[in-house]
Amino acid sequence: MKTKQRMINSFTLEYHPSVAPLLREEITVQYNASVIDHILEHQIHILLKTITLHVMPVTQAHYLLLAPDPLFVLLRQHPSVQSQKVSICEYQQSADNIEQTITTLMLTLPALQYKHHSSxxxxxxxxxxxxxxxxxxxxxxxxxxxxxxxxxxxxxxxxxxxxxxxxxxxxxxxx
Known part of the structure; x- marks a missing residue:
């Protein structure tokens, strides 16, 4: 795996085929559309620095997302975001155990974070x-x-x- 910065307007995302079924019955809370209007541009820039998208490349401009990132989905709606960068951690199908990465990100990580997020x-x-x-x-x-x-x-x-x-x-x- 390797991490790099990419311009947000330079790639597209879709869920990895193993991730999509895990999300099928998930209840997701949608952000109110006006929320993005209340986040200042410099705040968006700082928030983008906290995000690392875990992906598997399909092409240089298309990635399969290995775990959802609701904050990125929200921030991506802001017009100024398209000209900014985000960190991408690329996993290779041949070199990395993608299934283990997916279960770690989708199951183990949220379980470890629960106590903190519940309060x-x-x-x-x-x-x-x-x-x-x-x-x-x-x-x-x-x-x-x-x-x-x-x-x-x-x-x-x-x-x-x-x-x-x-x-x-x-x-x-x-x-």
Whole structure:
């Protein structure tokens, strides 16, 4: 496998034939179409830097996606995205065990991430409250709770703290 940067307008994607059946009965939450209008261009650029698409090349301009990436699907709708780059991790059918890669990305990874993602609204609430009280962060860069709720597709009241259920990060800045 090798990772490289590609211009988003230089390739097309479709799901690998082994991925499509795994998604057949999956319930996916669709983003409200207006969400993309509320994400600033520099935010989109930063978000694109966090994405790595795991693919198998068919041609130089066509890839088979080995796992879904809903954030990429959303960001790709923004007009400015077509002229930007995204990271692509290419797997070769002959050299890499594609089936093992697919099951790792589609089953093992989400299972490992569940504990973190299940409390994301509580974590978001805590981070937002701390950001508002942090004088080092410019207040104009801190999104409003209503904007975060729009992005998450929830009511602003759903973004609330439950401090007794969140683990404390006592490592003072260590990752």
């Amino acid at each position: 994301i609204l509580k974590t978001l609430s805590c981070r937002l409250n701390i950001a508002k009280s942090n004088t080092a962060l410019p207040t104009n860069l801190i999104p409003q709770k209503s904007q975060l709720a729009l992005f998450a597709g929830v009511s602003p009241s759903a973004i609330r703290s439950d401090t007794k259920k969140l683990a404390r990060n006592d490592d003072k800045g260590k990752a």
